[in-house]
Amino acid sequence: MILSALLVLVAGAAAAPLLYRWMGARAGWVLALLPLVLFLALAARLPDIADGRPIAERTPWIPSLGIDLAFRIDGLALLFLLVILGIGALILLYGSGYLKGHPLQGRFFGYLLLFMIAMCGMVSADNTILLFVFWELTGIASYLLIGFYHEDAKARSSALQALLVTFLGGQALLAGLVLLSIATGGSFSLSETLEQREQVTAHPWYPAILLLILFGAFTKSAQFPFHFWLPGAMSAPAPVSAYLHSATMVNAGIFLMARMAPALAGTELWRGLATTAGVATMLAGALLAYPQADLKKLLAYSTVSALGTMILLLGLDTVLAVKAAMLFFLVHALYKGALFMAAGTVDHETGTRDVRVLSGLAKAMPLTTAAAVGAGLSMCGLPPLVGFISKELLYEAKLAAPYIGPAVTAAGVAANVLMVAVGLIVAFRPFHGTLNHTPKPPHEGKWTLWLPPLTLALLGILFGLAPGLIDRGLIAPAVSAVRAQETEVTLKLWHGINSVLMLSIATVATGFVVFRLRHRARPAAERIAQSGPGSLGPARLYEWLLEGMVQCAKFLTHTLQHGSLRGYVGVAVSVMVAVTGAALLRVWSPAALVWDFSDLRPYEGVLLIAMIAGAVFAALSNSRLAAIASLGIVGFGVALVFGMYGAPDLALTQLLVETLTLVILVLVIYRLPRIASRSTPRQQIADAILALSAGAVITVLLLIAQNLHPEPVLRDYFVQNSLEAKGRNVVNVILVDFRALDTLGEITVLAAAALGVGGLIWLRPRRKQPEGGES
Amino acid sequence: MESLFLRTAATLIVPLQIGLSVFLLLRGHNEPGGGFIGGLVCAAAILLWGISRDFPTARRLMRLHPTTLIGLGVLTAVGSGLAGSLLGLSFLTGVWAGSIPWLPFVGEVKLGTPLYFDIGVYLTVIGVITQIAFALEEAD
Numbered sequence: 001m002i003l004s005a006l007l008v009l010v011a012g013a014a015a016a017p018l019l020y021r022w023m024g025a026r027a028g029w030v031l032a033l034l035p036l037v038l039f040l041a042l043a044a045r046l047p048d049i050a051d052g053r054p055i056a057e058r059t060p061w062i063p064s065l066g067i068d069l070a071f072r073i074d075g076l077a078l079l080f081l082l083v084i085l086g087i088g089a090l091i092l093l094y095g096s097g098y099l100k101g102h103p104l105q106g107r108f109f110g111y112l113l114l115f116m117i118a119m120c121g122m123v124s125a126d127n128t129i130l131l132f133v134f135w136e137l138t139g140i141a142s143y144l145l146i147g148f149y150h151e152d153a154k155a156r157s158s159a160l161q162a163l164l165v166t167f168l169g170g171q172a173l174l175a176g177l178v179l180l181s182i183a184t185g186g187s188f189s190l191s192e193t194l195e196q197r198e199q200v201t202a203h204p205w206y207p208a209i210l211l212l213i214l215f216g217a218f219t220k221s222a223q224f225p226f227h228f229w230l231p232g233a234m235s236a237p238a239p240v241s242a243y244l245h246s247a248t249m250v251n252a253g254i255f256l257m258a259r260m261a262p263a264l265a266g267t268e269l270w271r272g273l274a275t276t277a278g279v280a281t282m283l284a285g286a287l288l289a290y291p292q293a294d295l296k297k298l299l300a301y302s303t304v305s306a307l308g309t310m311i312l313l314l315g316l317d318t319v320l321a322v323k324a325a326m327l328f329f330l331v332h333a334l335y336k337g338a339l340f341m342a343a344g345t346v347d348h349e350t351g352t353r354d355v356r357v358l359s360g361l362a363k364a365m366p367l368t369t370a371a372a373v374g375a376g377l378s379m380c381g382l383p384p385l386v387g388f389i390s391k392e393l394l395y396e397a398k399l400a401a402p403y404i405g406p407a408v409t410a411a412g413v414a415a416n417v418l419m420v421a422v423g424l425i426v427a428f429r430p431f432h433g434t435l436n437h438t439p440k441p442p443h444e445g446k447w448t449l450w451l452p453p454l455t456l457a458l459l460g461i462l463f464g465l466a467p468g469l470i471d472r473g474l475i476a477p478a479v480s481a482v483r484a485q486e487t488e489v490t491l492k493l494w495h496g497i498n499s500v501l502m503l504s505i506a507t508v509a510t511g512f513v514v515f516r517l518r519h520r521a522r523p524a525a526e527r528i529a530q531s532g533p534g535s536l537g538p539a540r541l542y543e544w545l546l547e548g549m550v551q552c553a554k555f556l557t558h559t560l561q562h563g564s565l566r567g568y569v570g571v572a573v574s575v576m577v578a579v580t581g582a583a584l585l586r587v588w589s590p591a592a593l594v595w596d597f598s599d600l601r602p603y604e605g606v607l608l609i610a611m612i613a614g615a616v617f618a619a620l621s622n623s624r625l626a627a628i629a630s631l632g633i634v635g636f637g638v639a640l641v642f643g644m645y646g647a648p649d650l651a652l653t654q655l656l657v658e659t660l661t662l663v664i665l666v667l668v669i670y671r672l673p674r675i676a677s678r679s680t681p682r683q684q685i686a687d688a689i690l691a692l693s694a695g696a697v698i699t700v701l702l703l704i705a706q707n708l709h710p711e712p713v714l715r716d717y718f719v720q721n722s723l724e725a726k727g728r729n730v731v732n733v734i735l736v737d738f739r740a741l742d743t744l745g746e747i748t749v750l751a752a753a754a755l756g757v758g759g760l761i762w763l764r765p766r767r768k769q770p771e772g773g774e775s
Numbered sequence: 776m777e778s779l780f781l782r783t784a785a786t787l788i789v790p791l792q793i794g795l796s797v798f799l800l801l802r803g804h805n806e807p808g809g810g811f812i813g814g815l816v817c818a819a820a821i822l823l824w825g826i827s828r829d830f831p832t833a834r835r836l837m838r839l840h841p842t843t844l845i846g847l848g849v850l851t852a853v854g855s856g857l858a859g860s861l862l863g864l865s866f867l868t869g870v871w872a873g874s875i876p877w878l879p880f881v882g883e884v885k886l887g888t889p890l891y892f893d894i895g896v897y898l899t900v901i902g903v904i905t906q907i908a909f910a911l912e913e914a915d
Contacts, residue, residue, distance in 0.1 A: 648807035656815035727804035736889040754903040761910040
């Protein structure tokens with residue numbers, strides 16, 4: 001059922017451009033039905049999964065390697081799937097309005113569905129290799145989506161940056177997963193691996209496995225110092241930012257950690273790595289977010305901070321922290337998705353995203369305002385929104401953390417204070433006050449632009465007022481899956497007056513003060529960004545590495561592919577002489593050579609002399625045509641030798657290839673000028689030495705080879721078995737039957753080479769006058 | 776390169792050459808020959824036609840563009856491999872089905888995927904050689 005559901009989405013993605021051609025932007029409405037139906041179908045299975053009966057299925061894919069299309073939807077996968085499909089349906093709706101009239105909108109829907117397939121596949125995969133495949137597919141789909149405005153150079157480079165950074169992590173992840181599979185006895189089955197916690201954590205490779213897998217998770221979830229690709233990815237259209245960079249893709253790393261927790265968590269190394277990265281990212285994201293003026297940048301950096309919080313919680317590794325992490329994932333997806341969409345609507349209807357310009361939009365855009373304020377209050381953690389419950393739980397988990405409780409709580413409060421300020425800047429500032437002049441006169445967007453964010457904001461209020469809707473059914477099964485044991489979760493809006501509530505009140509109050517101070521903070525932040533340390537960030541390192549790689553590739557290409565045919569042949573022959581010569585020296589002795597020419601027949605001698613004469617004449621000739629003709633003598637001589645010694649197929653082939661080479665060379669020669677200048681005497685001497693030593697090495701090799709009489713195992717095998725393959729010509733039977741795959745590879749190479757030659761000649765820029773020299 | 780001798784000779788030789796190439800292709804499984812050699816002979820015939828008359832004429836003689844021929848050839852070879860896959864055997868396993876008891880010059884021809892594969896090789900080789908030769912001839 002899961003596989004067929006994915007295939008339905010694939011069909012949707014493939015049909016998207018056609019559907020768009022047929023019905024325009026409304027294609028988005030139709031396509032949104034696909035994830036909606038899947039969402040409802042899954043929601044109907046919710047009680048089953050909450051009772052601990054996951055949906056599982058398995059279809060063989062590459063059985064010889066133990067790689068199956070195995071899927072398993074447990075509590076954790078279900079939580080992520082519902083978010084991916086639910087928000088996905090809303091995003092398709094929103095995208096139909098946001099990109100209305102864009103000529104490539106149909107393709108956009110296709111990319112979005114492709115991304116959705118990758119995410120759904122990744123969270124429900126029950127095979128580590130399958131998980132990796134879908135993991136990388138999310139990266140490819142996000143590359144297409146971030147670079148959707150492909151005429152914009154910045155969008156292209158941001159897309160590439162996101163792709164490279166997350167692919168770097170992907171490579172580490174693959175290595176980690178393979179090591180993990182070896183450490184657990186060679187199985188790629190995820191559910192089997194997760195049951196072997198003792199074996200994994202005691203294994204000597206455990207630190208390497210953990211480091212590699214966490215590296216993958218950290219790059220994907222934009223953890224410090226890999227956070228820089230996420231704000232860069234804001235060149236994407238708003239629906240993409242709302243979907244990929246708040247609700248889904250950036251949470252893939254969180255998912256990976258949660259998924260792997262049963263096997264990998266519970267050690268000091270896990271706690272140390274994840275809490276360090278989490279705290280650093282949480283603070284860095286919040287500090288970088290606060291002084292931004294662009295709505296999307298504000299949201300992007302605050303997402304970085306939120307991702308840090310989730311990694312920190314998973315790193316704390318207590319039941320309470322995991323509860324907080326799972327709830328915060330849901331809450332964050334709801335409010336951040338809504339805010340990104342609201343920001344996109346504001347941009348769409350006013351023409352700017354600058355919070356210094358935007359003001360007083362509430363009257364013109366009441367519904368967007370409602371969505372933004374609803375989501376913003378949840379972000380600030382005010383009751384009665386679900387964000388409040390989530391923040392209470394966050395503080396409770398941090399306070400209760402063993403040893404480091406006070407430190408992480410302090411860091412958490414600091415980050416949350418800044419988040420409250422950012423929440424106010426994003427969700428309050430643009431709508432409050434008097435109307436400012438904007439590039440476009442502000443007005444409310446179409447229903448597709450306000451309904452999706454408003455839906456998410458209302459869900460935030462609904463879950464806040466009635467947390468019973470999600471705690472037992474949705475959050476508890478997810479926590480149980482992460483902790484690998486049955487866990488109860490009960491959420492309440494009101495906990496009574498306690499230290500956590502005090503912290504919450506202090507956070508909001510301080511956040512409001514910080515919000516008022518924003519005008520002073522911005523110039524200061526700009527000064528820091530432009531001065532020394534600001535310009536030395538990881539983004540600079542990335543650029544430097546990328547530039548270095550390109551330079552290195554250029555250098556190598558210029559060194560190896562210099563375009564001089566003499567150089568290529570010289571290198572090839574020198575290597576042959578050096579390697580073969582070195583091997584020959586080890587078996588060398590005068591006695592090893594067989595100098596026995598007694599059975600040389602006269603006509604063979606004549607042939608040999610003709611070939612030698614041809615070679616000498618070719619080397620000395622001053623005319624290309626004469627040189628080619630004399631080389632032809634050598635070639636036909638070789639064909640005769642093959643024929644005489646019982647290899648008719650080889651002789652025929654050599655004869656034909658020789659003929660055709662002659663014809664083709666003649667075609668080329670006509671276009672070349674006369675040989676303008678010959679090599680200098682010194683070069684000629686060097687060439688002669690190289691040629692003679694090559695000849696000497698081959699001669700010695702052949703003379704020594706006379707002594708060797710290997711057992712004719714292969715020959716007998718082929719002769720005996722070729723009749724079974726219904727052929728008497730062993731050479732041909734080998735070519736088309738025994739080794740047909742090799743032949744297939746060879747003709748494919750030939751085909752590619754011919755297409756390349758055609759392309760090079762037909763597509764090159766025309767030159768007025770043929771010019772050229774010896775090459 | 777107009778030459779009456781060459782032209783007259785080509786008129787006689789080229790049909791023989793093409794016949795020879797098919798002969799070599801079909802008997803390849805038992806006697807010297809096969810798709811590669813047959814393809815080379817056929818390509819040589821087309822080039823001879825081109826040199827003795829002109830290359831546009833040789834192109835028309837081929838009916839198909841060399842690139843199309845290359846694609847057809849590789850697809851034919853892959854297709855012959857899929858026959859094995861469809862029967863649950865591994866890719867490219869030979870599958871035989873009957874034979875033609877007698878053809879002029881060739882004798883018995885056994886029908887099976889290896890022959891089909893060889894036809895793919897034959898087409899690819901013709902396409903590759905003519906593609907390169909035509910491209911070089913037209914280049915300036």
